[in-house]
Amino acid sequence: MEATIRRLKQDRRGVSNVIVVMLSLILVVVIVANVVLWSYQMNQFDWERMQEKIEIISVRDVSAFSPWYIAHTEYHIDVGSKVGGSYTDTQSISDDRWETFQEELTNPPPKYRLFINGSFTIDIKSYPLSTIQEVEVLLKYNASDSGEKWYLQAYNWTAQTYSDDGFNDTSGSQPSMSAAWTYYAVNLTSCWRSYVSDSGMILIQFHDGTPENPSGSQTKISIDFLGVRVKGKGASFTFSNEGSLTVHIVSLWIITDSNNHKHYNANFYVNPGENATYIRTDIALSASTILVKIVTERGNIAVKPVSLT
Numbered sequence: 001m002e003a004t005i006r007r008l009k010q011d012r013r014g015v016s017n018v019i020v021v022m023l024s025l026i027l028v029v030v031i032v033a034n035v036v037l038w039s040y041q042m043n044q045f046d047w048e049r050m051q052e053k054i055e056i057i058s059v060r061d062v063s064a065f066s067p068w069y070i071a072h073t074e075y076h077i078d079v080g081s082k083v084g085g086s087y088t089d090t091q092s093i094s095d096d097r098w099e100t101f102q103e104e105l106t107n108p109p110p111k112y113r114l115f116i117n118g119s120f121t122i123d124i125k126s127y128p129l130s131t132i133q134e135v136e137v138l139l140k141y142n143a144s145d146s147g148e149k150w151y152l153q154a155y156n157w158t159a160q161t162y163s164d165d166g167f168n169d170t171s172g173s174q175p176s177m178s179a180a181w182t183y184y185a186v187n188l189t190s191c192w193r194s195y196v197s198d199s200g201m202i203l204i205q206f207h208d209g210t211p212e213n214p215s216g217s218q219t220k221i222s223i224d225f226l227g228v229r230v231k232g233k234g235a236s237f238t239f240s241n242e243g244s245l246t247v248h249i250v251s252l253w254i255i256t257d258s259n260n261h262k263h264y265n266a267n268f269y270v271n272p273g274e275n276a277t278y279i280r281t282d283i284a285l286s287a288s289t290i291l292v293k294i295v296t297e298r299g300n301i302a303v304k305p306v307s308l309t
């Protein structure tokens, strides 16, 4: 009887030992499998990352001017009068036709003055506002006398007044002699957005600057051309993928100097063994020396110093 009980106790201990050993084995197998799988995945990732060979081959400024946007309705005369021609004569610089206005005597004090304005519409379907870098205005005119300066302003939609704040040239234009065709161009620089409505409309005013007394001359002004154009942003990046895997570029940096690092999200694929050019119409390469940096989805980086001419 005692012997039977002892054997039973031994058997039970034996069974529990077997269970412990089996559980331990399962645990070890699970751990080992995980470690192997993890290191395999790590190796796979590292291997792919090491296989990636992406280079920036070239970076170019591909910003471009739009066509000229011209007056599509008659000029509005605030002060002065029309002497001849029509707004259609101001649409082309090479048609030997022009529209002529004359100053008007205003009070007080009595002075000869001229204020006219025209409306111009930027084609925002072709040049969305987000892709515009600059706005330019060009005037070709002559004056019956060379005694005064002539100014271009634009309507500031925020301030609701005509202004030339921020223009690259606010000093006006003075003809060298009477009846000499004179070109006057202004750039609205980085302030251009204040002068362009959401629908792309820009109102340009042309006016005299040093009005004469009634004893002076009542100047006649002929406008051969008045137009507005925009410069669209544009940067092109050519990459070379010399590796055996498709490279996905996810980030782009334009570094102008140590304080100016501009980051752009990117989404561009370069096939293995191929060169590919990536065009961005939201990037303006305004500085002459920059550093371009890209980051791939696998975490590789390519950098290129660029001198733009």
Ligand SMILES: [Ca+2]
Pocket: 089, 090, 091, 092, 093, 094, 095, 096, 097, 098, 223, 224, 225
């Ligand atoms: Ca003309």
